[in-house]
Amino acid sequence: MLVLALDTSTSTVTAGVVDLPESGAPVVRAQRVSAGARKHGELLMPHVLEACAEAGVALRDVDAIVTGTGPGPFTGLRVGMVTAAALGDALGTPVHGVCSHDAIAREACATRLSGNMVVVTDARRREVYWAGYDAEGYRITGPHVEAPAVLVERLAGFPSVAAAGEQAAVTGLPVIGPATPGPAGLVAVAADVLRAGTDPGPLRPLYLRRPDAVEPGARKRVSA
Incomplete structure (x- = not known):
């Protein structure tokens, strides 16, 4: 195929x-x-x-x-x-x-990891997207969007042996590829x-944030 x-x-x-x-x-x-x-x-x-x-x-x-x-x-x-x-x-x-994080994890875990790993990418606004995976590259948690400091705190409850992704270094864990x-x-x-040959489901983007754009409110009344 x-x-x-x-x-x-x-x-x-x-x-x-x-x-x-x-x-x-x-x-x-x-x-x-x-x-x-x-x-x-x-x-x-x-x-x-x-x-x-x-x-x-x-x-x-x-x-x-x-x-x-x-x-x-x-x-x-x-x-x-x-x-x-x-x-x-x-x-x-x-x-x-x-x-997309699943794709990074699947390639990273081809190195035969001995434990869990995390994938971390840039979410901008001083935040990161992250998800946690087992040693075979299957997702256990996430994806989430959080500040790097919050992620580091959460990793105490999700012990991992490595991190992949373009922002992997923020975790303090050993960094492995790929970055993207x-x-x-x-x-x-x-x-x-x-x-x-399964029919695909609808394409749903994982934005994890609400859009910045909002519907305009009612027009303000202007007094004469």
Whole structure:
């Protein structure tokens, strides 16, 4: 099965073409990964097309699309999810959403950890997104959004041997890779449903915060 994997939940823009065999781990045929916190919209589709060209496939050859659903900041996260949804609609291809932290954890745990781990990414506003995982990369808690100091306090109740993600260092734990979701990790999270041919559920972004924009209130009365 040929899968297109996308993620824009972090400051990194990621696109890749991945082979998912009937059994075993996903194999990345081509990928494009660039740091660009404010260039998600500019970089994502060129990355998709470049990865397809390197892999020697056309977009119509893709059997499924997997996209990270966050947690992530509003604008960047929407770019990846909307692009995946638009491609799926245009190509008649199923689009599966997966938690971006799960993708980081699945790759990180390939190193065979001896205990729990946490994934920590930048939520801006002096906060981080984080989630806790067992040694196999399956989520136990989260994702949450909190100040780094609060996270460190919570880790006393969630003993861990390592941390991954772009903000992993705030935990004081040994840092392991990857820092951001990669194509192999994204597809690994969705592997079971992809192989089973399960219809994807609705794409739901993990913003974890209420939007800043609010409906305007009633107009103020101005006296003469």
